[in-house]
Amino acid sequence: MVNTFELHLINAALPLLEEKKLFELKAAGGRWISIRKQEQPGELQEQQGGPIATLSTLSDGRDLSGCRIDLEGRMLLPGLVDAHMHLDKAYSLSAAPNQSGTLYEAIHSYSRVAPMFTKEQIKARMRKAALRALSFGTTAIRSHIDFHLRTGAEVAMRTVQAALELKEELSGQVALEFFPMCPYNSHTLLEQDAIHEALQLGLDGLGGAPHLSETPERDIDRIFELAARYGKPIDLHADESDDPTKRTAAYIAEKTIAYGFQGCVTVDHLCSLSAMDEEAAASVIRSMADAKLQAVTLPACNLYLQGRGDRGLIRRGTTRIKELLEAGIPLATASDNIQDPFHPFGRGDLAQIGQLTAYAAHMGSPQELRTLLRMMTDIPASILGLKEYGIAEGHPVNFVIMDALTVDEWFAEQPAGRWVYNNRRWLSVTRTEHHMGWVSDPEQHATQASGVQNKK
Numbered sequence: 352m353v354n355t356f357e358l359h360l361i362n363a364a365l366p367l368l369e370e371k372k373l374f375e376l377k378a379a380g381g382r383w384i385s386i387r388k389q390e391q392p393g394e395l396q397e398q399q400g401g402p403i404a405t406l407s408t409l410s411d412g413r414d415l416s417g418c419r420i421d422l423e424g425r426m427l428l429p430g431l432v433d434a435h436m437h438l439d440k441a442y443s444l445s446a447a448p449n450q451s452g453t454l455y456e457a458i459h460s461y462s463r464v465a466p467m468f469t470k471e472q473i474k475a476r477m478r479k480a481a482l483r484a485l486s487f488g489t490t491a492i493r494s495h496i497d498f499h500l501r502t503g504a505e506v507a508m509r510t511v512q513a514a515l516e517l518k519e520e521l522s523g524q525v526a527l528e529f530f531p532m533c534p535y536n537s538h539t540l541l542e543q544d545a546i547h548e549a550l551q552l553g554l555d556g557l558g559g560a561p562h563l564s565e566t567p568e569r570d571i572d573r574i575f576e577l578a579a580r581y582g583k584p585i586d587l588h589a590d591e592s593d594d595p596t597k598r599t600a601a602y603i604a605e606k607t608i609a610y611g612f613q614g615c616v617t618v619d620h621l622c623s624l625s626a627m628d629e630e631a632a633a634s635v636i637r638s639m640a641d642a643k644l645q646a647v648t649l650p651a652c653n654l655y656l657q658g659r660g661d662r663g664l665i666r667r668g669t670t671r672i673k674e675l676l677e678a679g680i681p682l683a684t685a686s687d688n689i690q691d692p693f694h695p696f697g698r699g700d701l702a703q704i705g706q707l708t709a710y711a712a713h714m715g716s717p718q719e720l721r722t723l724l725r726m727m728t729d730i731p732a733s734i735l736g737l738k739e740y741g742i743a744e745g746h747p748v749n750f751v752i753m754d755a756l757t758v759d760e761w762f763a764e765q766p767a768g769r770w771v772y773n774n775r776r777w778l779s780v781t782r783t784e785h786h787m788g789w790v791s792d793p794e795q796h797a798t799q800a801s802g803v804q805n806k807k
């Protein structure tokens with residue numbers, strides 16, 4: 352009997368829905384039409400027939416239409432969401448080195464070379480970074496982009512054009528949002544006109560790094576005025592500094608309430624929170640919670656860039672991750688920069704970022720690993736305002752299968768195998784020599800294995 356579903360998966364683990372159970376999922380017309388818990392591992396609705404294929408068959412490039420695909424207990428997650436990248440800067444390290452490893456030199460090194468990149472060069476680097484992230488299972492990205500007005504509006508618009516063209520090109524594969532980094536210490540009419548033009552062209556919101564300004568409050572005022580005028584969300588780099596007196600997050604919270612922008616403002620980095628004493632940090636976090644600010648931690652860049660002035664006990668540089676979570680602030684973890692003067696490493700793989708976050712914030716318990724998983728799935732999805740996100744009946748089919756049976760195994764092993772599906776097609780399939788998952792925990796999975804094998 353031929354399987355008539357567009358997609359039919361069996362023996363899938365859905366850790367965000369319910370752990371230690373396997374599911375059968377069916378899709379038609381690009382949406383999930385049935386998600387059913389299997390009574391027994393390997394137990395199938397035989398009457399719906401169709402040959403059974405495995406992911407290794409898919410990796411071999413064979414057409415599996417009409418087949419039931421047996422995930423053999425592997426994890427299926429909604430496409431991961433990277434809430435903070437800089438696609439336009441990715442892979443620019445060779446052109447823009449950073450000898451000191453400081454944020455200061457990174458900013459100046461990139462600013463020096465930015466006017467020399469053509470639109471096509473910028474777009475090629477952005478495409479490479481976005482597709483690499485897609486291959487690891489990320490199907491939605493918010494990217495900040497440079498807006499270098501000091502070297503002329505044409506330079507700033509070059510990056511904007513590259514970004515918008517790429518957004519169109521990759522639509523249906525990876526959803527891209529772009530936020531221009533509004534220049535600081537600059538309040539000219541030229542700037543207002545350029546931002547107006549960029550937003551009219553289709554940029555998604557307003558960004559910036561007001562803590563770097565000599566007049567941060569004035570910069571923040573101006574960004575809120577623009578956001579209110581154009582009806583756009585705000586996403587700001589905030590207090591990316593070891594200096595405990597940097598507290599733009601508290602002022603941003605104040606403005607958020609004044610403008611009624613609760614739920615539309617995101618603050619990223621927040622490194623100075625860790626440098627403050629307990630009382631001061633608690634006060635800033637309270638004001639953030641009152642204003643319903645959303646936040647993003649970026650451990651890879653901050654571990655690399657911060658603490659450069661320290662000797663001996665060198666600080667980690669990341670924000671107060673656990674305190675923000677305890678205060679109920681929606682906190683995502685994200686990639687930030689990829690192989691550029693801000694961060695010489697990174698590949699756009701949120702599994703790597705998740706593990707780095709776990710190290711940086713001392714998060715290793717089973718419960719904490721599940722929180723980390725949410726910090727790269729449903730929490731950033733809500734920050735990006737993604738509609739119908741997640742594995743649920745009626746939602747669009749958008750997922751990544753990980754080559755691991757459990758959340759704990761995935762964080763520990765960081766398996767290479769990923770199978771990414773979006774917009775009614777397989778977009779990326781990783782060929783793996785073996786999958787370690789099925790035999791990694793014989794005691795826990797003996798029942799599963801025998802159940803599935805009996806059906807083969």
Ligand SMILES: [Zn+2]
Nearest residue numbers: 437495588687
């Ligand atoms: Zn950033």
